[in-house]
Amino acid sequence: MTKDHIVAEIRRTAAQNAGKPLGRQRFLAETGIRESDWAGKYWIRWREALAEAGFGPNQLQSAFPDADLLAPLAALAKELGRFPVRAEIKIRRRTDPSFPSVNTFNRFGGQKALAARLREFCLARGEEGLASLCFPTLESSPDTERAPEPAKDSEPGFVYLMKSGRFYKIGRSNAVGRRERELAIQLPEKAKVVHSIRTDDPIGIEEYWHKRFDERRKNGEWFELTAQDVSAFRRRKFM
Numbered sequence: 001m002t003k004d005h006i007v008a009e010i011r012r013t014a015a016q017n018a019g020k021p022l023g024r025q026r027f028l029a030e031t032g033i034r035e036s037d038w039a040g041k042y043w044i045r046w047r048e049a050l051a052e053a054g055f056g057p058n059q060l061q062s063a064f065p066d067a068d069l070l071a072p073l074a075a076l077a078k079e080l081g082r083f084p085v086r087a088e089i090k091i092r093r094r095t096d097p098s099f100p101s102v103n104t105f106n107r108f109g110g111q112k113a114l115a116a117r118l119r120e121f122c123l124a125r126g127e128e129g130l131a132s133l134c135f136p137t138l139e140s141s142p143d144t145e146r147a148p149e150p151a152k153d154s155e156p157g158f159v160y161l162m163k164s165g166r167f168y169k170i171g172r173s174n175a176v177g178r179r180e181r182e183l184a185i186q187l188p189e190k191a192k193v194v195h196s197i198r199t200d201d202p203i204g205i206e207e208y209w210h211k212r213f214d215e216r217r218k219n220g221e222w223f224e225l226t227a228q229d230v231s232a233f234r235r236r237k238f239m
Contacts, residue, residue, distance in 0.1 A: 001037040003052075009033060010053040021055045022068075025100060029071035035098050066108075069100050070121040073114075074130055083115050083137045087208030090201060102204075111137055157202035159209065161233045164191040167218060168225045170209045170233075172202035195234040209233065 009031045014021040021027075024046045028034060043049045076084050076092055076099075084092075089102045108114040115137040122131035157174040169191070199205045216223045223229075 001033065003038075003042045006033055006038055006042065006049065007053045010050060010055075014053070014055065021050045021053065024068075024098060026068045026071040028098070029075045066117070067121070069104060070118055072099055073105070073118055074122055074127070077118070077133050078130055081133070082211075083111075083118070083134050085111070085204065085207050085211060087201060087204035090204060091208070158196040158198055159202055159205045160196040161194045161230065162191050163194050166224065167222045168194070168230070169221050170206065170213070170223060171221050172206040174202075194230060197233075197236045198238045 010021055010027070013027060013030050022030060024035060038049060043052070073084065073089075076088070080088065086102050089099075089105065093099045093101055105114055108117045115134040119131045119134040119138070122128070122134075157172055159170065159172050162169045162171070197205060210217075210221070213223050213225060213229060216225055216229065218224050
């Protein structure tokens with residue numbers, strides 16, 4: 001990846017954006033050029049790259065600040081093949097620190113409001129296929145429409161995998177042992193915790209695993225999992 005190519009892409013994408021250069025996140029989504037392709041190699045800061053492309057300090061503010069959030073979110077949705085849940089956004093942030101923090105999306109409201117905004121964004125760019133990924137969230141139950149409550153979102157807890165007979169339950173609790181005893185009383189077969197994941201977002205992480213194993217769902221929070229599914233869950237210590 002040469003410096004000349006990156007500069008040319010900065011100018012090209014700026015020309016398509018009413019003459020205004022893109023922020024780092026939107027530039028990545030539009031061009032595929034990662035921060036590692038230029039940071040520390042040609043420039044230290046993004047504004048230095050923009051300056052070399054001919055954009056002065058008075059031009060660095062994007063006219064569409066929401067786009068710097070929606071572009072990487074659209075890229076993640078395309079990769080997953082569905083609208084991302086909060087847990088998936090948090091996981092991407094942990095593996096890619098340049099990805100927007102999950103809390104920055106709160107400006108759009110709850111999941112439904114964010115999905116609606118992302119759909120508008122994709123349609124405006126002519127990406128009907130991406131826009132269609134938002135429909136399941138838009139048509140989901142009203143409960144998912146509420147914006148997340150920061151206090152609850154940051155309350156630590158566990159997401160557990162429990163086995164009873166040949167079925168597995170994925171649930172959340174702030175005391176896994178107590179929940180195991182409660183279910184043991186209710187179930188005809190002995191319930192045993194296979195593994196638990198410590199998390200500061202029990203609601204989001206539980207939702208992530210429910211969606212990941214949705215095709216194996218049998219009833220409510222109970223799933224018929226394969227050995228590979230169980231191994232994938234057990235590899236996680238913290239999320």
